[in-house]
Amino acid sequence: MPPLYLSSTSRALYRVFIAPYTSTPMQNPHTLPPPSKLLLPHTTIRTKVWKKDTQRHALSDAYILDNAIKSPYVNIVDTQSRFLQNIPINQAMRRFDSSLYHLVQVQPGRVDEFGQPDPNHLPTCKIISKADLRQQHKTKLDIQRKAAKGGVGKGAGIKNLELNWAIDGNDLRHRLEKMKGFLMEGRKVEVLLGPKRKGRQATMEECEKVLQKIREAVAECKGSGESKKPEGRVGGVVTLVFQGKKVEREEADVEG
Known part of the structure; x- marks a missing residue:
């Protein structure tokens, strides 16, 4: 309690600045953080979150390639720009090095009333190098990004x-x-x-x-x-x- 002889102003100051500390129980020194911790400034650690680029997709998400071509027969354009018709898909796949090229469906075929491939309107596929296809896909994504920003x-x-x-x-x-x-x-x-x-x-x-x-x-x-x-x-x-x-x-x- 503040001494009785203090003025009202002094009492008010006593209650604000001195009394809270005299009424607080003494802390156990063993429970206090080490001095080095007390001297460190408080730092907020922000975890950096990478936003996923939704425009980055595998080529198979953008094109119908290789084994994803379901028609048993196809028309193909080979690497010499020759147009070959009515080729079994397994033979078409053996016409190129799969480590360097893809067979890409560029024109879908038609089906009859029973859902079977129309032999007169087979899918048209093209043998394209993987490097060229990746560049084509990159160009396509660039166009889409510009369109999203209002560029095109x-x-x-x-x-x-x-x-x-x-x-x-x-x-x-x-x-x-x-x-x-x-x-x-x-x-x-x-x-x-x-x-x-x-x-x-x-x-x-x-x-x-x-x-x-x-x-x-x-x-x-x-x-x-x-x-x-x-x-x-x-x-x-x-x-x-x-x-x-x-x-x-x-x-x-x-x-x-």
Whole structure:
């Protein structure tokens, strides 16, 4: 208790600064932390958590590869750009070194009313080096990341278009309109041209005309063009790659 002769102000100060310490039981010195601990500043340890990159996936998540191709027969484009039709899948897998290449399905096949593969519309597959496929996948992910940040349009992915040299004129116009739509969305389009499996084979003149119409259609898309040198042989299998440019919709001027 504070002495009785203290003034009211002194008593108040006594209660605040002295009394709490005199009323606290004395601690056992053996229970106190060592002096070195008392002198250390209080530090908060923050555990660094790595955010998982949801864009990083295995190639098998993005493509149908090798044993994941379920059709017993496929059409393939080999490393020499030859188009081989109706090949048993096990034979197709033996045509390349699996440590260096993948068999990639680039065009799905069709099935009949019973769910069985249609022999007239088999999946089209391509033998692609693992290095090229990884680079293609990286480019695709880069485009997706830029799209997520608003850098490019949402539709800036790669599209595959398969045509045959003897394609009907109306069908060709329909396919080219679809291609132009992709290009004007800023997409990359890979066109695979090959001979017809059954029926009449196109002449060299007809093949050249098909190529001309494809390039004319691309020229109609402002800013679009071939992004790499064509691969293959006219009349056999040819791969063309075009890069589109997104066309921004401009507001029409209104007079009056």
